[in-house]
Amino acid sequence: MSQKKNNFYQKYFSELALSLARINKFITKENPSVGCVVTDFNNNILSSGVTSKNGRPHAENNALIKLNKKITKKIFVTLEPCNHYGKTPPCTKKIVNFNVKQLHCNQIDKNPAVNGSGLKFLKENKIKIKESNINKNFYSNYNYSVKNKLPYVTAKLAITKNFSTVVSGKKYFTNSKSLKFAHLLRYMNDSILIGQKTLLKDYPKLNCRIEGLSQHSPKIFFINRNLNFNKKHLLLYPRSTVVFHSSKDSKKISKYKKYFFLEKIEDNTGNFSPEEILKRIYKHKCRRLLIEGGSETVNIFAKNKYVNKFFFIQSEHNSKTKDPQTVNMVRSLCGNNFNRYNVKINLNNNKLFKI
Ligand SMILES: NC(=O)c1ccc[n+]([C@@H]2O[C@H](COP(=O)([O-])OP(=O)(O)OC[C@H]3O[C@@H](n4cnc5c(N)ncnc54)[C@H](OP(=O)(O)O)[C@@H]3O)[C@@H](O)[C@H]2O)c1
Structure with missing residues (x-):
């Protein structure tokens, strides 16, 4: 597939993930609403997910849980996956376990409990990280709140x-x-x-x-x-x-x-x-x-x-x-x-x- 066509798909999947995040934007309690799209390396959509009402389970879990672990995958998320044990195990672990080889992420999670550690963990586990650059303002209220x-x-x-x-x-x-x-x-x-x-x-x-x-x-x-x-x-x-x-x-x-x-x-x-x-x-x-x-x-x-x-x-x-x-x-x-x-x-x- 040409680079141009591949770039088109990447932008399209990242925008789709953002549209999913919008659906639950105000109903995920103290968690941010995240959208997630999973594809194969031929740009076929395998699955998608959004943060559940009240904040759990997270979008990555909702999207990956339906899939076969053996197939190699690309994942498009609107926010950095969590990397800490809260009420649920970290999404980063699930991403590694489900054979994801490439992750497109729109924004680092400014929550001090994450703040880059999720992407670092994924890189250490040989997952290629790409920045999506879709709508940087989507999490501005959340960023203000977790920072202050x-x-x-x-x-x-x-x-x-x-x-x-x-x-x-x-x-x-x-x-x-x-x-x-x-x-x-x-x-x-x-x-x-x-x-x-x-x-x-x-x-x-x-x-x-x-x-x-x-x-x-x-x-x-x-x-x-x-x-x-x-x-x-x-x-x-x-x-x-x-x-x-x-x-x-x-x-x-x-x-x-x-x-x-x-x-x-x-x-x-x-x-x-x-x-x-x-x-x-x-x-x-x-x-x-x-x-x-x-x-x-x-x-x-x-x-x-x-x-x-x-x-x-x-x-x-x-x-x-x-x-x-x-x-x-x-x-x-x-x-x-x-x-x-x-x-x-x-x-x-x-x-x-x-x-
Ligand atoms: N147009 C609108 O959008 C709108 C919206 C709401 C209300 N209203 C109208 O506005 C009027 C009431 O508004 P208002 O401005 O007079 O009063 P208010 O803002 O409703 O209430 C002010 C009172 O709340 C307490 N208070 C507020 N902040 C405080 C703080 N940081 N620390 C301690 N106490 C605090 C104080 O009570 P203390 O007396 O105990 O000190 C203060 O006198 C009503 O007529 C209502 O119908 C209009």
Whole structure:
């Protein structure tokens, strides 16, 4: 086969592996979603796999397990295979045992437990390694999270034309498209956080209400310093909900610990440190956090530079309520060029819509 034709196949199989990785991208818990294609040396596809829901078994295992060990193979993966014993044996061992002679890999796994050791092991076992160079951004959130041991943070706020996050008397002031987008963000993130004023005023359900995806709703976190709840909250949120508080009221603690997972944070310095909150969310095995407001909570994380990505969903109407905090936050992020930034999703046909 000519070199040109071979290069074409290699690019094609690497892209196919990436398409497979996309399928489970947001549902593999703390593991990255990996795609894997196995071929013979005549470029016939033998098998394929993707990281299973909840992260295990891994893609390489899923693809190789169906195959005859004797046939020599090429393998195309979107991320370096793991090389450490976790809940499953390392994929590198399986690759060697299944007679793979060539591995095409798109990216080194930045997880310190792997970080090049997988490729090194494979080279030592006489497997030829080739770089694929397909989409280097695919794992950028994962890379941030494993490197910093913090979740990758997305903040979403609905704002009026004059940058207020509150319109008196209205819970929603954008439209059906923006609400659907909010639910998509809930699916794409494994955790969600709100401040106590939003909790007490809005009672947001915080789950993903897109048909077929509701089982992938994010884990809920509240910042609620004094454990202020009422009966409605106790019925609305699951037992797995985590509440960050600093209450010393033992009566409240013993009452609410029956309903939620309470985590005490010292607040000698005023607000809880955003880094401390993020570290704790990471310990709960959450890697992508959505902060859904209100603006005071988002602002604390933004000022400390812990928000990786913003979505401001702007309505076309002004609010009578002034919100200098949000105005300043948007200005500091976007300067006077708000219109040029892709953080803005401008919605035509703006109607109030409840789901
Ligand atoms: N437009 C939107 O997208 C949107 C989204 C959500 C909510 N809202 C609206 O916004 C309003 C509420 O937002 P808000 O900005 O006033 O308040 P908020 O962000 O919901 O809650 C702020 C409160 O949470 C606590 N908190 C937040 N970060 C903390 C930290 N790092 N350490 C300790 N405590 C922390 C503080 O409670 P303490 O009082 O105990 O200090 C703070 O006063 C509501 O009217 C709601 O309807 C709009």
